[in-house]
Amino acid sequence: MKFAIALFSASHAPSSRRALRFAQAALAGGHEIVRLFFYQDGVHSASNNVIPPQDELDLSAEWRAFIQAHQLDGVVCIAAALRRGVLNEEEARRYGRSAANLEAPWELSGLGQLHEAAQTADRLLCFGGP
Secondary structure, eight states, rough: OEEEEOOOOOSSSSHHHHHHHHHHHHHHHHEEEEEEOOOGGGGGGGOOTTTOOOTTOHHHHHHHHOOOHHHOOOOHHHHHHHHOOOHHHHHHHTTSOOOOOOTTTTEEETTTTHHHHHSSSEEEEEEEOO
């Protein structure tokens, strides 16, 4: 089965961990993940500036390692990212900001990527959100 996964909550939220564990289990079960889409507060999972307390799991690092290890498509909604200060080098330059906090394997893109993933996948699973 082909899954598209959308994450709406920040990396410290329980739903972020559930999404990651589901994605890991899906691949271990022989399924495919066509895209991971990070939206709303989920864009914080892609930020290099998220520093969890020492006694908590670093889910941002876990997501990054998972995406890299499996060569997955990790897309961060550009509108949600800009609103929350999650910028790659190009957007930091464009908006005159002093630093970027988003880098590979993440890709900034629009909601069209979520729509395309939903059309390509057999199932769209959403985690978190209001």
